Amino acid sequence: MSNSEIIPRRDFLKLSATGAAALGAATVEAAAPAPASRRGPAARARGRYRGEYTGDRLRRIAFPMGGMGAGMICLEGTGALSHFSLRHQPQVYSEPVSFAAVCVKGQAGQAPIARVLEGPVPDWKKFGQPGSGNGAAGASFGLPRFRTATFRARFPFGTVTLSDPAMPLRVELTGWSPFEPGDADNASLPVCALEYQFTNPTAQPLEVVFSWNAKNFMAVGGNPQGIKPAPGGFLLWAAAANEKAWEEGAFTATVSDPDVKVNHAWFRGGWWDGLTMAWRDVAEGRCFERPPVTEGGHPPGATLFVPFTLAPGASKTLAVRLAWYVGTTNIRIGKDAKDVPPVEGTYKPWYTTRFANIDEVTAYWRDQYHRLRGATARFSECFHDSTLPAEVIEAVTANLTILKSPTVLRQADGRLWAWEGCGDNSGCCHGSCTHVWNYAQAIPHLFPALERTLRETEFGPSQDTRGHQTFRSALPIRPLEPDFHAAADGQLGGILKVYRDWRISGDTAWLRPLWPKVRQSLDYCIRTWDPNHRGWLEEPHHNTYDIEFWGPDGMCTSFYLGALRAATLMGEALGDDVSTYAGLLAQGVHRLETELFNGEYFIQKIEWKNLKAADPTGVKSMVGNYSPEARALLEQEGPKYQYGTGCLADGVLGCWLALVCGVGHFADPAKVASHLRAVHRHNLKQDLSAHANPQRPSFACGAEGGLLLCTWPRGGQLSLPFVYSDEVWTGIEYQVASHLMLLGHVAEGLEIVRVCRARYDGRVRNPFNEYECGHWYARAMASYGLLQGLSGARYDAVEQVLYVTPRVSGDFRCFLATATGYGTVGVRRGKPFLEVRAGTIPVKEIRPEPA
Numbered sequence: 001m002s003n004s005e006i007i008p009r010r011d012f013l014k015l016s017a018t019g020a021a022a023l024g025a026a027t028v029e030a031a032a033p034a035p036a037s038r039r040g041p042a043a044r045a046r047g048r049y050r051g052e053y054t055g056d057r058l059r060r061i062a063f064p065m066g067g068m069g070a071g072m073i074c075l076e077g078t079g080a081l082s083h084f085s086l087r088h089q090p091q092v093y094s095e096p097v098s099f100a101a102v103c104v105k106g107q108a109g110q111a112p113i114a115r116v117l118e119g120p121v122p123d124w125k126k127f128g129q130p131g132s133g134n135g136a137a138g139a140s141f142g143l144p145r146f147r148t149a150t151f152r153a154r155f156p157f158g159t160v161t162l163s164d165p166a167m168p169l170r171v172e173l174t175g176w177s178p179f180e181p182g183d184a185d186n187a188s189l190p191v192c193a194l195e196y197q198f199t200n201p202t203a204q205p206l207e208v209v210f211s212w213n214a215k216n217f218m219a220v221g222g223n224p225q226g227i228k229p230a231p232g233g234f235l236l237w238a239a240a241a242n243e244k245a246w247e248e249g250a251f252t253a254t255v256s257d258p259d260v261k262v263n264h265a266w267f268r269g270g271w272w273d274g275l276t277m278a279w280r281d282v283a284e285g286r287c288f289e290r291p292p293v294t295e296g297g298h299p300p301g302a303t304l305f306v307p308f309t310l311a312p313g314a315s316k317t318l319a320v321r322l323a324w325y326v327g328t329t330n331i332r333i334g335k336d337a338k339d340v341p342p343v344e345g346t347y348k349p350w351y352t353t354r355f356a357n358i359d360e361v362t363a364y365w366r367d368q369y370h371r372l373r374g375a376t377a378r379f380s381e382c383f384h385d386s387t388l389p390a391e392v393i394e395a396v397t398a399n400l401t402i403l404k405s406p407t408v409l410r411q412a413d414g415r416l417w418a419w420e421g422c423g424d425n426s427g428c429c430h431g432s433c434t435h436v437w438n439y440a441q442a443i444p445h446l447f448p449a450l451e452r453t454l455r456e457t458e459f460g461p462s463q464d465t466r467g468h469q470t471f472r473s474a475l476p477i478r479p480l481e482p483d484f485h486a487a488a489d490g491q492l493g494g495i496l497k498v499y500r501d502w503r504i505s506g507d508t509a510w511l512r513p514l515w516p517k518v519r520q521s522l523d524y525c526i527r528t529w530d531p532n533h534r535g536w537l538e539e540p541h542h543n544t545y546d547i548e549f550w551g552p553d554g555m556c557t558s559f560y561l562g563a564l565r566a567a568t569l570m571g572e573a574l575g576d577d578v579s580t581y582a583g584l585l586a587q588g589v590h591r592l593e594t595e596l597f598n599g600e601y602f603i604q605k606i607e608w609k610n611l612k613a614a615d616p617t618g619v620k621s622m623v624g625n626y627s628p629e630a631r632a633l634l635e636q637e638g639p640k641y642q643y644g645t646g647c648l649a650d651g652v653l654g655c656w657l658a659l660v661c662g663v664g665h666f667a668d669p670a671k672v673a674s675h676l677r678a679v680h681r682h683n684l685k686q687d688l689s690a691h692a693n694p695q696r697p698s699f700a701c702g703a704e705g706g707l708l709l710c711t712w713p714r715g716g717q718l719s720l721p722f723v724y725s726d727e728v729w730t731g732i733e734y735q736v737a738s739h740l741m742l743l744g745h746v747a748e749g750l751e752i753v754r755v756c757r758a759r760y761d762g763r764v765r766n767p768f769n770e771y772e773c774g775h776w777y778a779r780a781m782a783s784y785g786l787l788q789g790l791s792g793a794r795y796d797a798v799e800q801v802l803y804v805t806p807r808v809s810g811d812f813r814c815f816l817a818t819a820t821g822y823g824t825v826g827v828r829r830g831k832p833f834l835e836v837r838a839g840t841i842p843v844k845e846i847r848p849e850p851a
Contacts, residue, residue, distance in 0.1 A: 048761065049390035051397075053077055053151040057762035059122045061151055063158035064401040064768060064776070065177040065192035068184065068450075069410030069417075070351055071324055073192055075175035077151040077762065078119035079160040084217060086190070086324045087249060088331060088349060090406040090422035092775060093129065096217030097140050097275060097301070100196060100320065103285040104168055105207040114283040115167055116140065117196060119149025119160070138272055143279055146171070153768070154380055155179075155397035156404070168206060169310075170199040177404065178372040180379045181446040181817045182839060186372055187403075188410055190324045190351050191365045193373075197317040200310040207309055209285045212253055212320050213278055215266075215301040220247040227264050227292055227302045230254050230362055233320075234262050234302040240328075246346075249326040250358035254366065255318055257306045264292040265299035274300035323365050325351075325358035333430050334474025335481045337464075343478035347417075350410040375838075382837040383815045385824055388790050388808070391753050394767075395734065395783040398760070400442060401768045405776035409475070415453040416443070417475050421774025428774030431472025434458060434490025435544035438497070438653075439731045440781035441660055441788075445817045448504045455501055458494045459517040467524025469494065471542075484620070485548065488529055488541035492559040493657055495522055499566035500661035505819045506797025508573070515574055522567050522581070525560065531612060535588025536560065536596070540613050540639075544650075545722045546622050547641040550611070554592065554602025554675070558654030558667070561588045565658065565666045589667055597671055598714070601678040602651045606638040616640075630720075637718050643725065645716035647682045649709050649732050651675055656739040660785050662794055673743045679736055680748045682713040684755065693726040699772065700728035705755040707733045730756050730770040731779025734786060741789030741807050749789060787814055792848075793825045800844045804832050 053061055061077030072090075074083035082095040103114040121141045126132065146162040153159075156179040162171040177192040200206050216236045219225040224239035233254030240248040267277035278301060281288075287305040306318055331347040355361045386393055402408070406427065409417045419427035420436045429436070432454055444451040461479045462470045470480045471487035498518055502511045529537040536552040537560050543549060549556060564585040571578030596602050608616055616639040617626040630640060655672050658664065665672075685691060686705040693701060700706030706728030710721065733756045740749035760767045770780040788794060791814040792805035806812060806827060813826040821839025826832070832846045 049394045049757065051153045051390075051394060053153075053762050053767070054149075058119065058149060058151055059124060059763055060766040061762050062766050062768065063151075063153065063175065064404040065156070065158075065175050066404045067177060067189040067191065067351070068187050068403050068408050068447075069349055070188050070190040071326070072405055073322065075158045075160070075173075075194075076118075077160065078122065078145075078149045079162060079173050080118045080121075085406045085422075086218075086251065087246070087326050088329045088347065088406070088409065089426050090424065090775065092422065092424045094217075095139070096215055097138065098212075098214035098217065099140050099143070100173075100194065100210070100212045101143075101282045102167075102169065102171070102196075102198070102211075103209045103282055105209070105285045107204070112283065112285045113167055114144065114285070115164060116143045116145045117162060117171060117173060118145050119162060120145055120147070138275065140275065153397065154384055155400050156376060157380055168200070168202050169208070170201055172197045172199075176373070176376060178376050179404075180375040180838070181822045182819070183375065184414075184447045184450045185350075185354070186368075186375075187447070188350055189365070190349075190361060192322050193369070194320045194322070195317055196320070197315055198310060199315040200312055203312050205309055205311050207285075208307070209282075209287050210306045210308070210318055211282050211303050212255075213282070213301065213303045214253065215274070216298070218249045218251050218324075219298075220249075223247055225298050227299055229262070229264065229292065230359075231366070232256055232260050233304045234264055235358065235362075236302070244330075245328040246326070246330045248328065249324065251324040252322070252358060252362045253304060254321050254323075254362060255304060255306060256366065257308075257318060259307055261287050261289045261305045261307075263288060263290040263303040263305070265290050266301040266303070268293075268297055268299055278303055319369065321362075321365050321369065323358065323361045325355070325361055327352045327357075331475060334472070334478070335483060336474075337479035337481045340479045343476055345476060347409065347475050348412040350412055350414055353412050353414075378838060379822070382822060382824060385813060386815055387811075387813045387826070388787070389750060389753075391750065391757055392786045392790060395753050395757055396442075396786055398757075398768050399770060399780045399783045400446075402776045402778060402781055403442065403446075405769075407774075407776045407778055410450075411476055414450075415457065415477055416450050417457075417473065417477060418778060419774065420779075421772060421777035423774050429472075430475065431470075432457065433487075433778075434469070434471040434494055435487045436490075436731075436777075436779050438490065438493035438544075438657060439735055439779040441784040442781040444497070444500060444504060445784065448501060448819045452501050452505065452510065455494065455498050455514065459498070459514055459521060463517060463521060467520040467522075469521060469524075485542040486524070486528070487543060488525065488537055488556050489543045489559050489653070491521060492525055492556075492563040492654070495563040496559075496566045496654075496657050496661045496663060499570055499663055502570070503662045503796050503798050506800070508798070511570065512574060515570060515576070518567060518570065519576075522563060525563070526584070529556075530560070530584070533584060533587075534591065535584050535586075536591050538607060539611055540608075540616070540619060545641070545724055547722055548619070548621060548639075549604060549642060549722075550613075550616065550639045551605045551607030551642075552591070552596060553604035553643070553648075554596050554651045555604075555648055555653050557588065557592055557596065558602075558652050559657070560654070561585055561592065561666050562654040562658035562661075562663060564588065566661070566663045569663065585666065593668055593671055597675075598645070600714075601647050601675040602671075603645050604643050604648075606642050606644050608639050633719055640720045641722040642718060643710050643722055644718055645714055646710040646712045646721065646725070647675075647678050649679050649683055649707055649736055651679070652739070653735065656735055656742075656785075659739070659742050660788055662796060669743060672739075673745065676736060676740050676743065677745065677748065678713070679707070680740065680745075680752065682711045683708045684752060686755065688728075691726070695724060695726050697727075699730075700759055704759050706759065707736060707752055707755070729772050729779060730760075731772065731777065731782045734780065734782040738782070738785035738789035741786065742792070744807055746790065746807050749786075753786065787816075790814065791816075791825060795841065795843075797842075800842045802832075802834060802841075802843050802846045803848065804846055805848045
């Protein structure tokens with residue numbers, strides 16, 4: 001899409017004035033749902049991005065369900081459940097025996113027909129996983145299943161459709177967990193649900209028995225364990241060993257059907273006796289009560305049964321509500337600060353302050369189920385009521401699942417804390433890492449109050465009296481002993497994000513007490529990295545590539561200039577003297593555009609001999625010591641791990657963050673656009689077969705495509721450029737794509753999105769787990785910026801102005817979330833509009849923002 005397809009500014013000014021007049025200065029309240037004929041891409045989207053998966057694209061699907069910081073269970077593309085991560089740590093390969101099943105009783109001498117309510121087991125599970133060489137003993141893989149399955153995603157709902165020529169039932173399974181913008185507490189519940197809809201397409205009534213079956217997967221070693229009653233189902237329970245309180249946990253599976261019966265005690269025996277007998281009950285259509293046992297050892301599992309008769313053409317839906325409770329952990333991260341009263345204890349999840357035990361969670365989930373489902377469906381319908389390209393909707397919603405993964409934690413006082421991503425069995429890279437979370441744009445808009453707790457941590461316990469910020473916060477959140485460099489991009493990005501969070505919330509009372517800490521932070525950055533007040537960062541500065549850049553570079557200097565601009569705007573609004581910042585900004589912009597721009601893109605000027613910093617070999621770093629050969633290379637090329645004349649995908653990252661934060665342009669948009677077009681031209685590869693990557697190749701390799709972090713189209717590649725330079729990261733792909741869109745280069749941005757999502761089509765990778773340094777990597781939430789990239793929509797709660805400058809031609813619809821409500825924004829019959837679906841959004845004016 002060319003620049004000419006953007007609505008001309010002069011014409012849009014007219015449209016905006018008309019829309020503003022129609023709205024007046026009143027608060028816009030929730031409107032009625034849009035007519036079905038105008039609803040989003042579900043009916044209109046074409047091609048592979050319509051959210052439907054079949055055949056070999058089902059292989060890797062695992063769709064997260066659960067609450068923010070509360071634990072996760074994944075619904076697979078076949079209907080299986082896996083990735084059980086209920087103990088505040090990821091357990092990516094946890095697939096305990098738990099399955100739903102259905103038995104249709106035979107008529108006139110016919111045998112009953114029973115199936116697990118799942119499609120075929122993916123081939124990769126049969127061999128290659130731990131234990132598969134011994135036959136995957138004790139798994140449920142060998143039980144009869146439906147012949148085919150399809151999966152459809154409409155976040156936060158995932159729907160599996162099952163069919164089998166031998167089964168006289170049509171079955172649809174929908175998995176979900178509560179999620180609505182602005183309601184962080186209900187989005188943080190340790191719950192999820194599985195809704196099974198059965199339809200009888202035959203001309204005869206069918207006698208059916210549904211069951212949900214599980215081994216006691218909460219059990220820990222030889223600790224006391226058991227299965228207890230729960231209203232409408234059963235409770236799996238495990239006690240803790242001495243001095244290991246975190247091992248205690250509980251899980252319930254319940255339904256509301258009055259005819260439910262529960263077998264609390266599977267057969268006790270050796271080998272696979274328990275599962276063998278449980279399946280016999282299912283296969284023969286049994287339905288019975290068996291109370292919990294009180295002696296003779298604990299039973300291995302439990303089953304709930306629901307019998308029903310289904311008339312010809314009739315349907316019945318059963319909702320299985322799952323809930324869990326693990327109230328204590330042994331997680332404590334970070335080195336306590338000296339001379340500060342210690343904060344004792346370990347991490348406790350937020351839900352323990354709301355609920356005392358599993359019984360309270362289970363009761364709340366039962367009592368509030370329909371209300372929470374209605375609210376969640378309202379959000380989902382609103383989000384998908386969009387005319388934006390289907391690949392964009394897919395990229396955004398696929399990465400909203402990160403919020404339901406173990407990447408996110410929420411401590412007892414409600415504050416957010418997060419990993420960068422998830423390892424297989426533990427969090428990966430702790431501390432709400434500031435330079436990684438710079439990219440993540442979803443939470444600031446969907447749950448802005450929660451996002452602000454990150455700023456309060458960064459500029460509070462993570463910042464010392466000098467202004468030095470520890471870019472990895474402690475857990476429990478508390479002051480840390482600063483024992484490493486501050487991260488330049490993370491600390492400066494935090495200043496931009498303070499500005500963003502202020503404008504989203506409209507809460508100047510929140511900003512005012514934070515402002516002195518913001519000034520302290522920025523002054524530290526100036527003293528540390530720009531001591532000569534030249535307007536760029538030249539002293540060695542740590543950054544998201546886990547190294548230090550030596551000498552000025554476009555990437556981190558753009559952060560610096562963006563932070564100076566944001567601080568100037570905040571200071572002026574608060575009546576503070578920020579003339580020093582404004583002067584540095586002007587000087588820095590000149591240097592950026594003249595000395596760091598090579599006519600095509602922005603570069604780095606490597607410098608290490610004329611700085612205040614010590615010799616690189618004596619500076620503390622994550623790169624380790626310099627070997628003799630590395631010292632020789634230092635004399636020839638400078639410090640290890642720079643990018644020099646390279647075309648860096650993140651080369652103007654601070655300019656992107658300034659735009660999505662509402663700070664606006666501070667550098668020449670034409671030069672910034674030139675850099676982004678160069679990144680698209682040089683770094684985007686449709687086929688990586690000839691690309692050498694000795695680093696971490698599984699993000700993208702072989703015949704796959706991807707956007708390389710750095711290339712050297714004009715020569716000058718260093719022997720050892722920065723350590724991730726040959727890799728492909730989805731978060732950077734989305735950052736570049738949305739930045740291109742914001743500057744009018746929509747076609748190029750969409751191409752990057754399509755290349756990225758082609759790797760996550762279900763065949764090789766899970767479409768709902770974009771990984772980098774771990775699963776569900778936070779940087780991938782840069783994809784949320786695609787909404788702003790195409791719609792040009794940004795609501796400023798301070799001014800109560802809705803800015804809309806579309807980068808798409810003609811009429812369009814797009815989701816918009818604010819601190820007080822959400823809805824749909826767009827252009828209809830040439831006029832801008834806003835429809836609020838929930839809450840309120842006070843709008844005095846709809847105004848175009850300079851493109």
